[in-house]
Amino acid sequence: MAATEKGVWDLQEVRDKQLASEWSYDGVIDGELYTWGNNSGGILGHNNMSPSDYSSPRQVPGTTWVDINSGAPSNSSIATKSDGTLWTWGSNQWGALGQNSPTPSYRSSPTQVGTDTGWTGLTDEDSLDTYKLAVWDSALAIKTDGTLWSWGLYTSLGLNDEVHRSSPCQVGTDTTWKSVALANPGTAAALKTDGTLWAWGDNNSGQLGQNQASAQYGYASSPIQIPGTWSKFDCGEYGDGGIKTDGTLWMWGANARGELGLNQAFPVLGRVSSPTQVPGSTWSKISLGEFQIAAIKTDGTLWSWGYNNMGQLGLNEAPQGQPGSYSSPTQVGTDTTWRDVNIQGAQSTFAIKTDGTLWSWGYNYKGRLGLNQGTPASRSSPTQIGSQTDVIRLGGGQYNTMYIRNT
Numbered sequence: 001m002a003a004t005e006k007g008v009w010d011l012q013e014v015r016d017k018q019l020a021s022e023w024s025y026d027g028v029i030d031g032e033l034y035t036w037g038n039n040s041g042g043i044l045g046h047n048n049m050s051p052s053d054y055s056s057p058r059q060v061p062g063t064t065w066v067d068i069n070s071g072a073p074s075n076s077s078i079a080t081k082s083d084g085t086l087w088t089w090g091s092n093q094w095g096a097l098g099q100n101s102p103t104p105s106y107r108s109s110p111t112q113v114g115t116d117t118g119w120t121g122l123t124d125e126d127s128l129d130t131y132k133l134a135v136w137d138s139a140l141a142i143k144t145d146g147t148l149w150s151w152g153l154y155t156s157l158g159l160n161d162e163v164h165r166s167s168p169c170q171v172g173t174d175t176t177w178k179s180v181a182l183a184n185p186g187t188a189a190a191l192k193t194d195g196t197l198w199a200w201g202d203n204n205s206g207q208l209g210q211n212q213a214s215a216q217y218g219y220a221s222s223p224i225q226i227p228g229t230w231s232k233f234d235c236g237e238y239g240d241g242g243i244k245t246d247g248t249l250w251m252w253g254a255n256a257r258g259e260l261g262l263n264q265a266f267p268v269l270g271r272v273s274s275p276t277q278v279p280g281s282t283w284s285k286i287s288l289g290e291f292q293i294a295a296i297k298t299d300g301t302l303w304s305w306g307y308n309n310m311g312q313l314g315l316n317e318a319p320q321g322q323p324g325s326y327s328s329p330t331q332v333g334t335d336t337t338w339r340d341v342n343i344q345g346a347q348s349t350f351a352i353k354t355d356g357t358l359w360s361w362g363y364n365y366k367g368r369l370g371l372n373q374g375t376p377a378s379r380s381s382p383t384q385i386g387s388q389t390d391v392i393r394l395g396g397g398q399y400n401t402m403y404i405r406n407t
Contacts, residue, residue, distance in 0.1 A: 030082035031392065031407040033065040034058060037368035037400035041075035041091030042108025044400060049108055055367025055374055057386065057403070060110065065404050067120065071136040071182065072345070072398030074152070078135045079110065084117035086141060094137050095166030096152040103166065113168065118143045129232075129285055129340045134182040140190070141168065146175035148190060155186035156201035160222040171223070183235035183288070190223065195245055197230040198223035205238040205254035206273025214271065228275060236288030237346075242275070249283040249295060250275035257291040258327025259306035278329065289343035294351075295329065300336035302351065303329040310347040311380025312362030333382065344368075344396035351382065356389040358403060366399050 034057035035044040042049050045060040062081070070077035076090040076097055087110040088097040095103055098113045120132045120142050132142040138152030149168040150157040158171045176193045187207050189199040199208045200220045206212060209226040226242075228250070233242035239253020239260065251260040252275050258264060261278040285296040292306030292313060304313040305326045311317065314332040341351040347363035359382040360369040367374055370385040393404035 030064040030066050031390075031404045032063055033060040033068060033079065033402065033404055035060055035077075035400060035402040036370050037396070038366035038398075039400070042106050043070055043075045043077050043090035043397065044402075045077060045089045045108070045110050047109040049106070053366045055364075056370055056372040062110070063407055067131070067133050068393055068395040068402050068404060069131060069133045069135055070395055070397040070400060070402060071134070071184075073184065074135065074137045075397065076135045076139070077110075077395075077397075077402070078133045078139055078141065080119045080133065080141075084119050084144065086113040086116065086119040087111060088113055088135075088139070092166075094153040094164050096135060096137060096139050098139060098151045098166065098168050100167040116143075118145065120144050130179045131181065132179055134180045134188070136182040136184055137186065138182065138188075140180040140182060140188060142177045142180060142190075146177050146193070148172070148174070148177040148180070150188075153186065154221075155219070156182055156188040158188060158200045158221070158223050162221070179233075181233065181235040183237055185237075187235055187240070189226075189233055189235050189240060191230055191233055195229035195231065197226045197228065197233055197242060199226055199235075199240065200224060206271045207235070207238065207240045207253040209240065209252045209273065209275055211274035213273075217273070226275065232284070232286055234286050234288045236293070237290040239272075239288065241286050241288055241293065243283045243286055243295075247281045247283055247298065249278040249280070249286065251278055251293070252276060257307040257325045259288075259291050259293050261293060261305050261327065261329055263328040280329070285341060287341050287343045287349075289349075290346040291325075292343060292347075292349075294332075294341045294343055294349055296338050296341055300338050300354065302332040302335070302338040302341060304332055304349070305329050307347075310363040310378050312343075312347045312349050314349060314361045314380070314382050316381040340394060342394040342396065344401060345398040348401075350394055350396065350401060352391050352394060352403075356391050356406075358385045358388060358391045358394075359383060360385055360401075368396075368399050368401055370401060 036054040039050045064082040068079045074096040089107045092105040134140045148171040151165040180190045186202040203217045241251040282298045294304045308324045361379045390406045
């Protein structure tokens with residue numbers, strides 16, 4: 001069966017064919033955008049400001065959204081449309097909106113960044129879980145020509161200087177960038193099409209993966225390569241993690257709550273400054289939070305580990321307080337139909353199944369679980385959000401969440 005074969009498939013068939021390398025997505029994703037949770041700085045894009053928080057998804061105007069993300073503490077959101085335009089809204093601290101406007105300032109509805117129509121359209125085979133946009137105190141975005149651009153707070157711009165930027169600036173001259181990630185307190189990473197992984201910014205916990213002694217951690221102002229050949233990765237608050245092309249999972253950085261998955265007893269007050277393998281293989285997707293990790297295997301099972309004080313690991317256990325941690329991967333339920341997972345902030349997790357349904361669990365601060373319930377009302381096991389069966393993209397920040405549904 002050729003990879004370019006066309007037809008009408010349900011989401012489970014799509015996933016099965018992708019895993020068997022029999023089929024790949026070959027169209028432009030676009031759809032409706034929904035956001036909810038804390039609206040600080042106008043981050044939800046509903047043309048209003050906090051305290052207008054929302055405990056269930058609410059649509060942002062427009063029907064051609066392609067890719068999304070948002071982040072804290074800047075309270076900024078970023079998105080692209082199918083026409084190749086780039087849009088931002090929320091707080092403009094450090095120039096994170098890329099609008100070339102004074103800081104601090106705010107935009108409570110989507111505002112186009114410049115006039116360029118060359119921003120990425122997500123048409124590659126792993127477009128459903130590859131992120132080409134990231135925002136925190138700074139922002140990263142990849143264009144259709146494979147170039148990487150950054151702006152905002154200098155620490156994670158990769159521009160080899162210490163200057164804040166309020167409009168997009170190109171990182172180097174390479175044209176082979178594939179996906180990006182950002183995390184507080186200012187660490188960035190990006191994957192190239194050749195499988196090489198690069199990181200820069202803050203290195204206080206060894207999250208740049210350079211096998212350094214603690215006295216050498218410091219900071220990198222331009223991309224440096226992390227050894228290995230990688231297929232997926234993510235940045236967490238104090239560490240990074242990635243999946244190599246052979247399906248093995250590797251973690252590095254801080255290990256305060258067992259989040260490195262190395263089966264070490266709590267408390268593990270230490271750091272690992274080079275990639276260290278988590279037992280097992282066949283991993284396909286990873287997401288990092290502040291002290292917790294979630295990952296999906298190629299068989300569609302979902303696994304989590306790290307801090308569980310608010311039930312954010314999804315293991316159907318009451319909030320445990322301290323220590324409440326797991327130091328090795330533990331399966332979440334028995335389902336084999338998980339497609340994407342996204343930890344947002346410190347204590348909330350969201351995931352999409354192959355049927356396009358959306359699920360959440362963990363801390364419900366500001367209604368961020370999307371279950372139409374106020375704080376606290378936390379959940380310790382996956383709970384479905386609404387009845388949508390066409391959710392294709394996930395994004396979110398510290399206390400807000402967003403998704404795109406296919407139209």
